[in-house]
Structures are given as C-alpha cells and as structure tokens.
Amino acid sequence: MKSALKKFLHKDSSVGILLMVATLLAMVFANSPLQGLHGFILETPLEIRLGQHTQIIKPLLLWINDGLMAIFFLLIGLEVKREVLVGQLSSRTQIMLPAIAAVGGMVVPALCYVLINVGDAAALNGWAIPAATDIAFALGVLALLGDRVPASLKIFLLALAIIDDLGAIIIIAIFYSGDLSISMLTLAAICLGILVLLNRFRVERIAVYIVVGIFLWIFVLKSGVHATLAGVALAFAIPLTSREKNHSPLEQLEHALHPWVSFLILPVFAFANAGIPLAGMGFGDLFAAVPLGIMLGLVVGKLVGVYGCSMLAVKFGFAQMPTGATSRHLLGVAALCGIGFTMSLFIGGLAFEHVGGDAEAYMMTHRIGILSGSLIAGLLGYFILQKGPDPGGAERPHTHPSSSK
Numbered sequence: 550m551k552s553a554l555k556k557f558l559h560k561d562s563s564v565g566i567l568l569m570v571a572t573l574l575a576m577v578f579a580n581s582p583l584q585g586l587h588g589f590i591l592e593t594p595l596e597i598r599l600g601q602h603t604q605i606i607k608p609l610l611l612w613i614n615d616g617l618m619a620i621f622f623l624l625i626g627l628e629v630k631r632e633v634l635v636g637q638l639s640s641r642t643q644i645m646l647p648a649i650a651a652v653g654g655m656v657v658p659a660l661c662y663v664l665i666n667v668g669d670a671a672a673l674n675g676w677a678i679p680a681a682t683d684i685a686f687a688l689g690v691l692a693l694l695g696d697r698v699p700a701s702l703k704i705f706l707l708a709l710a711i712i713d714d715l716g717a718i719i720i721i722a723i724f725y726s727g728d729l730s731i732s733m734l735t736l737a738a739i740c741l742g743i744l745v746l747l748n749r750f751r752v753e754r755i756a757v758y759i760v761v762g763i764f765l766w767i768f769v770l771k772s773g774v775h776a777t778l779a780g781v782a783l784a785f786a787i788p789l790t791s792r793e794k795n796h797s798p799l800e801q802l803e804h805a806l807h808p809w810v811s812f813l814i815l816p817v818f819a820f821a822n823a824g825i826p827l828a829g830m831g832f833g834d835l836f837a838a839v840p841l842g843i844m845l846g847l848v849v850g851k852l853v854g855v856y857g858c859s860m861l862a863v864k865f866g867f868a869q870m871p872t873g874a875t876s877r878h879l880l881g882v883a884a885l886c887g888i889g890f891t892m893s894l895f896i897g898g899l900a901f902e903h904v905g906g907d908a909e910a911y912m913m914t915h916r917i918g919i920l921s922g923s924l925i926a927g928l929l930g931y932f933i934l935q936k937g938p939d940p941g942g943a944e945r946p947h948t949h950p951s952s953s954k
Contacts, residue, residue: 564811565689568890571819572920579824591821605770613821614898617814619766619780624810625714626784627803634789637708646859646868647708653858654709654886655680655716658850665842671907672839675900675915677720679846679922681892684710685815687885690927694934698881699873706882709855717892718781725899726774733772737779740765744786753791753798758783775899815891822894825916835921839911843918847887848925856883881934887926893919 578587591610598604607615632638637647658679666672687710691703743761752758762783770776789799834840859879862868870879897919901911 563689564685564815567812567816568683568686568819571816572823575820575822575824576827578820579826580828584826587824605767610821613818614895615770615776616766618818618895619777620806621780621810621814621818622718622777623762623780623784624803624806625711625718626781627787627799627806629711629715629781630785630787631789631799631803632708632711637704638711642869644708644712646862646871647705648712649862649868650705650855650859650883651709651712651716653854654682654713654851654883655854657854657857658846658887661846661850662842665845666838669838671901671904671911672842674904675839675843675897675911677717677724678893678897678900678915678919679843679850679887679889680713680720681717681889681896682710682713682851682886683888683890683892683923684714685811686888686890686923686927687930690885690888690931691882691934693931698878698934699871701871702874702878702882705871705874706885709882709886713886714892717896718778721775721896721899722778725896727903729773730771733768734774737765737768737772737774740768741782741786744783748786748788751788751792753788753793755787755798755802758787818891818895822898823916823920825913825920830917834914835917837914839914840918840921843889843893843915844922844925847889847893847919847922848884848929851887851926852880852883852929854883855886856880859883877933877936881930884926884930884933887930888923889919889926890923893923 575587578584591613592608594606594608595612596604596606629638638644659676662676662679663673666675684707687706688703691698691706740761744758744765747758747761762779765783766776766779769779769782784799787799787802789797791798835844856879859868860876863870894916897915898912901908901915904911
C-alpha cells in the first residue's frame with residue numbers, strides 16, 4: 550500500500566488527478582444539500598492579531614486565496630529564479646522559443662476575450678483570465694501520453710509555463726492591486742531591504758528569511774498590493790548557492806515546498822474556488838459574453854498564440870524546434886496551454902471581486918468559462934498528441950536532456 554502511494558505521488562499526472570478530484574468535490578458540494586456547509590466553512594472568519602494595532606480578520610476563503618496561494622507563488626518565484634540563473638532560461642538559445650511562445654500565449658487569448666466583451670466595462674476586468682496556463686494539469690496530460698511525445702516537449706512546456714507565470718505575476722502587480730497604503734508599503738519596503746541584506750551577507754538559514762517573509766506578507770496584504778506577490782519577493786531573496794559544496798538553500802526550500810503545494814495547497818484552492826451552482830443554468834449560459842470570451846481565449850487564443858508565434862520564430866530563424874519534435878507536437882502543446890484552471894481561477898477572483906453589485910454573477914460565469922475552456926483544451930491537446938508525428942513526416946530521434954526540472 551505504501552509503495553503504491555509513493556509511486557502515485559511521484560507521477561507527473563498525480564497533481565492533475567488530485568485537482569480533478571477536488572474540482573468534482575467542489576461541484577458536488579455546490580449542487581447538493583452540502584452547499585450550505587461548503588459556504589459556511591469558506592465564510593468562517595479567522596483572525597490574527599499582533600498587538601493592538603495590527604490585526605487581520607478574513608474569511609477562510611480569503612486566507613486560502615491570499616495566504617496559501619502566497620506559498621504557491623513563493624514556489625513559482627523559486628522556480629523562476631533557479632531556471633533564470635542555471636536552468637532552461639539561463640541562455641538565449643534556451644529561452645527564445647518558450648519566451649516567444651509564452652508572449653503569444655498571453656497576448657492572443659487576452660485579445661480574444663476583449664473582442665467578445667468590448668462593450669462591458671466590468672467584464673473587461675477579466676481580460677487576463679485566459680492568458681494563464683495551469684502547468685500541473687498540462688504536464689499531467691503530457692505524462693499520460695508517455696513515449697508518444699519527445700522529452701524535449703516537457704522542457705519546452707515547463708519553460709513556457711514559467712515565463713507565463715512570471716507574466717501573470719506582473720499582471721497581478723500592475724492591474725489587480727487596490728488602494729495603496731503608504732505606511733504599509735514603507736514597512737514592506739523595509740522588509741524587502743532586510744531580505745536583500747540577508748542575501749548580500751550570504752545568510753543561508755532559511756528560517757530567518759521565512760520570519761522576515763511573514764512580516765513582509767502581512768504588510769503587503771495591508772498595503773493594497775496583492776499579498777501573493779510577497780511570496781515572489783521572498784523567493785528572489787533566497788540564495789541559490791551556498792558555502793557548503795553541493796548544497797543550495799533555494800533548491801532545498803523548493804523541494805520542501807513542492808509536495809505541500811502540489812498535493813495540498815492547489816487541491817484546497819480548487820475545492821474552495823471551482824464550485825458552480827448549476828441550478829437555473831442552461832446550455833445557453835456557456836455562450837454569455839464572459840464565459841464565451843474565456844473559452845475562446847483558452848481554446849483558440851492559446852492555440853493560435855503559442856503555435857503561431859512558435860512556428861514564426863522557427864521559420865525566421867529566431868529559435869529552433871525542440872529536439873525530436875514536429876509541428877504537430879507543438880500544436881498539441883499549444884492546445885494544452887489552454888488549460889488555465891488554477892491560475893485562471895485565481896486571476897478571475899481578483900478581476901471580479903470589486904465590480905460592484907454584479908460581482909457574484911461575474912464570479913459564477915467566469916468559472917463556467919474556465920472549466921469548460923480548460924476541459925476542451927485538455928481533450929484537444931491530448932487527441933492531437935496521441936496521434937504521434939506528422940503524417941509522412943520523418944521524426945528526428947528522441948534525445949533526453951541530461952537534466953530536467
């Protein structure tokens with residue numbers, strides 16, 4: 550039994566399976582007599598108080614979205630820093646194709662959404678929803694295909710998703726922050742300064758960074774900037790190298806966080822945010838402007854943006870095809886990038902939380918678009934890739950990189 554569990558936890562598809570289970574549970578709770586219990590749990594207020602003047606009182610849902618997801622973004626930040634310094638994004642030849650693909654995969658889906666919702670100012674807040682990619686789900690589908698796809702495609706997809714996540718972080722920082730508190734921003738800046746000094750003086754004890762990071766998170770939360778960005782800032786301060794040979798504080802923290810984020814934080818987030826009450830809804834609701842814009846962005850926009858920009862980059866000599874990959878492989882991966890799910894739900898929550906009286910309606914409709922679009926994109930990508938190489942096209946031998954994420 551233990552060996553079977555261990556084997557499951559080490560599969561790339563495991564996180565995607567758990568996310569699907571969490572989503573199904575959320576839908577069951579939202580459409581059964583358990584709906585009230587689900588709402589009661591998520592609306593339960595939790596309080597943290599530091600002295601008499603600093604207190605945080607939020608419902609459990611916001612602790613998940615602002616607190617647990619800050620840990621998720623901490624992991625993303627660690628991955629971005631490692632890949633930029635020593636990984637797949639550390640050289641021009643490695644970064645060029647996924648970077649161009651990622652930009653196309655953010656811009657074209659956003660344009661699709663805007664074109665559908667151009668007449669609704671409130672709906673336009675959600676323009677960034679289809680620009681996101683859920684790497685856990687996309688890699689899970691890729692893992693199900695086994696040897697049908699070259700190993701280089703996984704590296705390409707990982708690099709693309711990391712750049713995509715970095716783009717999402719920038720979007721959140723610029724477009725989805727609220728009214729700013731100068732005093733809290735000042736305290737946050739002091740924490741950032743301390744983190745920089747810790748890094749400069751080569752302090753390697755992770756616990757010291759975490760303590761400062763907790764205070765940074767509190768001050769960023771109360772400043773009006775979204776609290777998850779504190780996780781990214783903390784990640785960039787963690788040192789990659791150490792005085793001790795063959796030891797990396799950054800990689801140590803990354804490896805420690807990975808199972809918690811993959812097997813707890815992301816499923817909990819999905820369970821808290823993916824439930825959609827279906828009572829009173831019909832098939833026509835899928836074609837309302839917001840869900841239609843999201844679906845088109847995820848299914849059509851991602852495919853056109855990622856695949857089109859990739860092929861143009863290869864054709865004009867700006868980048869090279871992944872080793873052993875064909876145009877059909879790139880088309881399939883481009884389709885898989887349309888699985889937005891976790892990041893799309895997160896951005897959607899930020900986009901529509903302050904749109905006034907229609908906030909709840911937008912919250913429901915954008916989830917319909919994300920779940921439907923992600924499902925279609927996942928199935929489309931799977932069926933394209935399971936067909937193998939281009940008909941009649943000679944596929945180059947698969948080569949396996951010496952290292953991967």
